[in-house]
Amino acid sequence: MNRLKSGYEVIFIVPESRRHDGKRVYDWIVETAKSLGIGRMTQRGDVEGTGADGKLHSAHFFDLADQPIELMYAMDEETAERFVTAVEATGAPVFCICRPVHFGQLNDNSG
Numbered sequence: 281m282n283r284l285k286s287g288y289e290v291i292f293i294v295p296e297s298r299r300h301d302g303k304r305v306y307d308w309i310v311e312t313a314k315s316l317g318i319g320r321m322t323q324r325g326d327v328e329g330t331g332a333d334g335k336l337h338s339a340h341f342f343d344l345a346d347q348p349i350e351l352m353y354a355m356d357e358e359t360a361e362r363f364v365t366a367v368e369a370t371g372a373p374v375f376c377i378c379r380p381v382h383f384g385q386l387n388d389n390s391g
Contacts, residue, residue, distance in 0.1 A: 284382040288360035291377040292351045292367065300372035306349050309374065312366050313353060324350040354383040 298305045306323075313321060355363065360378060367374065 283386070284384040285356065286380070286382055287354060287356040288378050289381040289383070290353045290355065290360050290363060293375045293377070294349055294373075296347045296349050298373065300370065305372045305374050306351055308370050308372050309351050309367055312370065313351075313363060316359065316363055316366060318353060318355060318359065318363060320353065322350075322352045324352070354381060 292306070292309050294305045294309075296304070296306070300308060310321070313319075353360075353363070364376060364378060367376070
């Protein structure tokens with residue numbers, strides 16, 4: 281797998297409605313990533329999830345405000361450490377998963 285890099289997948293999971301200092305938490309995360317030069321990200325809206333307190337967060341037909349949002353990034357170990365540390369420093373409450381992965385762009389025909 282020499283064509284792939286070793287690094288970390290970093291996933292932040294937060295209810296869409298969660299705010300910190302008046303701003304949506306997932307906006308804090310996206311802005312923090314951009315400030316560190318991290319551009320590639322996948323955002324997913326989950327149907328439902330249960331928080332550490334046992335409270336169910338879900339996407340309701342008429343109200344998506346409590347829908348769990350996942351922001352997924354892949355990067356080298358040093359960048360992952362800086363990113364997680366920077367998000368933690370914001371003080372925003374967010375769940376984070378960080379696991380080792382191999383990643384890379386295959387068959388890049390964009391040029």
